[in-house]
Amino acid sequence: MGHEGVGFKSGSTRSGLPTTRSRVPRGRQIQKTFNNVKITVLCGFVTLLVLRGTIGVGNLTGSTLESEDQRVVEDIDRILREIRTDSEPEPQDPLSSLYFVNSTAHNWTYAEAVEAVNYSLGPKISDWDQQRQVWLSQNPNFPNQLLGKHRILLVTGSPPNPCDNAIGDHYLLKSTKNKIDYCRLHGIEIVYNMAHLDKELAGYWAKLPLIRKLMLSHPEIEWIWWMDSDAFFTDMAFELPLEKYKNHNLIIHGYPDLLFEQHSWIALNTGSFLFRNCQWSLDLLDAWAPMGPKGIVRELAGKILTANLKGRPAFEADDQSALIYLLTSQQDKWMSKVYVENSYYLHGFWAGLVDKYEEMIEQNHPGLGDERWPFVTHFVGCKPCGSYGDYPVERCLNSMERAFNFGDNQVLRLYGFAHKGLVSPKIKRVQDQTSDPLQVKEKLDMAARITM
């Protein structure tokens, strides 16, 4: 032990030689260590390279999930951009070049523009009522009434491309489900349109060629009910009082005083209205369409409408203002067959309704359709699909969720469930399951009070 101790103490090189060697080994030591370090670093570097090449690990600490996430998100963004920009150049309005380029030349008036464009929804039909009667008598398997009720076709739609705002598509989906539910409960068929049938009548005017097309293709349908994609059914028990409309062909929500006395541009609402399938309706569509064609016609028409309708801002002609202008300027021709309905909310402006839902649940019951339990809550101006609405986005989305759940509660009730709250997507059971479910069903009244 003593020897070893001496041996150990005598030098780090274990050679046992005395201090004469310590200076040289010191230098060599440093060199050796330096070499070792070099080799280690080199080897480490090579290992990293190899691993990176084989496994593809940019950062060995396992954040690859995030990078994969990132990659997927980038992929989706790129695909979204491709999908959104998938568009051909817009068709040129044949007269627009004249309008803009040559200002010293002839200034088009609205009447001249209409005549020059010469737009028509289709070949003139004058005997549609007879054609339809003949067809119905020849096709008893496609009657215009089912179980004593006239057949209704609900028409709605949205553009074929994804919304600029992703949440917009989610609310289109919910709105569609909401319409499917109401229509299933009331035996109404649905057409969801995503096609631009007429490039000239694009935008809000697109409903005109669509309505005409559906009327002419489906003679078995008595009423065509247009409904905007941002309108929700909030009274699932309310049935349209069709007997009231025996002698009318256009049912539209509005206020007669605003219409006839004030000529207000919001006197009527074309977000939810009914057209009877008859000659009169075809004639009205033909009289309504001329302000619609994109470009110079629509712009000049817009100026006329702003000049004649109270409160209308300056922008191109829209279908609602055009209809109001038409009905007020040709009152004698059309108004006898138009029913301006305001005894229930065939269209209900959302801002005044959505905050009162809890109060309604407390005090009223479904089936009323009016301010106590609105039939339709219409999110005018929210535009969840586009980038800019007229109201704060959060308020709009929150309110749409509430309206959807308010209506959905009335459907879920049939199965014994309800939403946990008007903003919650979660549901809770409100009626226990039983081994005699049909007894419960017999007693279930859609129009009865809802206890949450």
Added chain:
Amino acid sequence: MLERCIGERRLRQIQRGVQNMKLTFLCLLLTLLVLRGTIGAGKYGTPQQDFIELRQRFISHPHRALAEQNQPEPKPKKSDKDDEPPLRSLNDPYSLGPKISDWDSQRADWIHRHPERPNFLTKTKPRVLLVTGSSPKPCENPVGDHYLLKSIKNKIDYCRVHNIEIFYNMALLDAEMAGFWAKLPLIRALLLAHPEVEFLWWMDSDAMFTDMAFELPWERYAPYNLVMHGWDEMVYKDKNWIGLNTGSFLLRNCQWSLDLLDAWAPMGPKGPVRTEAGKILTKTLKDRPVFEADDQSAMVYLLVTQKEKWANKVYLESAYYLHGYWGILVDRYEEMIENYHPGLGDHRWPLVTHFVGCKPCGKFGDYPVERCLKQMDRAFNFGDNQILQMYGFTHKSLASRRVRRVRNETSNPLEVKDELGLLHPDFKAVQHHAS
């Protein structure tokens, strides 16, 4: 002491030798790694495979190649934690609801009392309710909701032409049966609430109708209560987990179906029940990967193990695509348009194109996102063309959203019939009797 035994030079030699050995060994290891990475060492695997395996082990990610997960698992958030049900233990049996044993007579009574809602629309055509759905929360993937919207429009179109009602579900009726199992409590609730419905047709949200003219052969199914797409040999002989598909199937509203749902449900409850059941399924069924129990595998297992009880009322349909796996169909659409016509429903013109594995609502599917979305667009347009032709239009191409006119407007619209006869088809005709 070592020096004393061997001598210093020797020692130094040995040390050097050892260092050389270390270096050699290190270099050899490195060479092997590189070779493995580049050439791939067969059954010893490559680093890429290692990595994937590691990832899979640490993140459970069921790799369902030919099956589908229709609803994303609800992620536990702080607010959800309180109302998450406690995980069911293996000894606690699950029940869909109180046992009903006389459903057939209850239902017959009700139908008798309500002649205005008959369960058969004509002598042969039953009243059918198509059931589908999606999560009430916005999709993680920003375009997911857009494709759900297109998918529901597609279903609305088919069902309008064929006089079928639709129920779009957005509610999770039973938190224990979340995910692909959510359809079971929903189906049971709908059967019991709608005695007038004769057949309930479940369809996944990622399945689209591509043959608008094909009417299901209802008379063929008169003796059966459950119709699924699949093959008898693959289910009963091979016990293959994809021998049938539960993404699109018909279930008759009767006592037998309630009993089937009760027998099908036990493998579903989230937690240890589902995990353990998954192991049994992987062991018993052919080619099934390791993951928790899913409704499709459980159905195969049920039919295989209780064949005598159920098989005589189950029809595995393979004559047409009640479910059509998209991978083998979508590239052939142009060929189909060239050579065939709608109304066939089979490989020549599939009734349903089902985008199994695409998961457009979530972030990760089993296939590249681009291929899935582009093909879903094509399938949608392929079906939509058959609807648009009723009104005289068609898409400019299968990839284009734009439409063009193919039939001019006329002043005698009722004399013109659409090519496929879908405006007023026989299968939509109302039974002509005093209403």
